[in-house]
Amino acid sequence: MIRIASTASALMLIMPVVAPSGGSALQVQPVEASLVPSSNVTTRVENVRMADDGARRTSAGAALAPYSYADLVDLAAPADLVVVAKVRRVSRLDTDRTGPVRPGWARIYVEADTLRLLAGTVPIGQNLRYLADVPLTAKGRLPVLKNRSVVLFAQPVRNRPAQLQLVAPDAQVFADEVDEAQLRALLTELVDPASLPAISGVRDILHTPGNLAGEGETQIFLMTQGDEAASITVRHRPGQEREWGVSAGELVDPAARPPQPQTLAWYRLACALPAELPVTAQISDDPGLQAIASNDYALVVRQLGPCVRHRTS
Numbered sequence: 001m002i003r004i005a006s007t008a009s010a011l012m013l014i015m016p017v018v019a020p021s022g023g024s025a026l027q028v029q030p031v032e033a034s035l036v037p038s039s040n041v042t043t044r045v046e047n048v049r050m051a052d053d054g055a056r057r058t059s060a061g062a063a064l065a066p067y068s069y070a071d072l073v074d075l076a077a078p079a080d081l082v083v084v085a086k087v088r089r090v091s092r093l094d095t096d097r098t099g100p101v102r103p104g105w106a107r108i109y110v111e112a113d114t115l116r117l118l119a120g121t122v123p124i125g126q127n128l129r130y131l132a133d134v135p136l137t138a139k140g141r142l143p144v145l146k147n148r149s150v151v152l153f154a155q156p157v158r159n160r161p162a163q164l165q166l167v168a169p170d171a172q173v174f175a176d177e178v179d180e181a182q183l184r185a186l187l188t189e190l191v192d193p194a195s196l197p198a199i200s201g202v203r204d205i206l207h208t209p210g211n212l213a214g215e216g217e218t219q220i221f222l223m224t225q226g227d228e229a230a231s232i233t234v235r236h237r238p239g240q241e242r243e244w245g246v247s248a249g250e251l252v253d254p255a256a257r258p259p260q261p262q263t264l265a266w267y268r269l270a271c272a273l274p275a276e277l278p279v280t281a282q283i284s285d286d287p288g289l290q291a292i293a294s295n296d297y298a299l300v301v302r303q304l305g306p307c308v309r310h311r312t313s
Helices: 069-076 180-190 264-270 287-304
Strands: 013-018 024-029 081-092 105-119 127-135 149-157 160-166 172-174 199-209 216-224 230-236 243-248
Touching: 069 180, 069 264, 081 127, 105 149, 105 180, 127 149, 127 172, 180 264, 199 287, 216 287, 230 287, 243 287, 264 287
Parallel strands: 127 160
Antiparallel strands: 013 024, 081 105, 081 149, 105 127, 149 160, 149 172, 199 216, 216 230, 230 243
16 A cells, blocks of 8 residues: 555644543643544445535635645555544644644644545444644634535544544545545545556566567566556557557456556556666667667656646655
8 A cells, every 4th residue: 555654653632631620621642543432333335425515615815735636546545444524623732742743734633523434344433533734824823624524534543433543644635625526436446456456666678579570569567566467568560659558467458558547557557657667677688679668668657647746745
């Protein structure tokens, strides 16, 4: 899984306690996303469309950057739970006691109500508690969060269904910043065993000439995080444009095509393949065949296009 570096392990939580005077006070406890329990409910995945939150909004003058497809995969891939919730209460935490926060951001303690579960099979609470980092407005204030619908990319906390631990400090996303249909399609691909495995680089590349002039095939063998087989084939035919496709598994699909943009297979190639072919990946010692293989690799990278990310870690 692709994971975003997170400071979540350093977070502390403010918990309400009874003060000696009989009133309530706030006490900081150094626990990892330890939250107040609530009544347990099991929320099942439902094919319910997200309520229209209206036009894209900004909070107190702070413009919200759109999330790219790569941003969504970065958040969804390590998440065991993807939850749509409605924010009920927000408290800003003192960074002196919760650890460092990036400049222009604040760490908050959030209480929210579960609306629906987009991914995950474990029980979660109807009332949720979690920590998150949010960007401040131009005036240094928290954005307006109360009653906003959010999408949470999180891990469950064992035996505590009311508690969530976000996969990254900024893994609370405004629902009106996300295309839920696209997100649902992504979540389906992530659990599909036929999906292209996560790519970690190029292992080998070899161009084999054909029997006719201008005919041949370049095989690009990929490294994957789980050691599954995956490869790209670039086909040369006399008088035709080069064509290429990607195959998952040991067998190469002769009809394989490039992945559609904004799909998991596209992400796993566009966001993982190096811009330049590693010299050590060349199998052939022939300079001419090496040049053809390098050009074919450049074609693949060019047609995949850039992996655009708007989030900053």
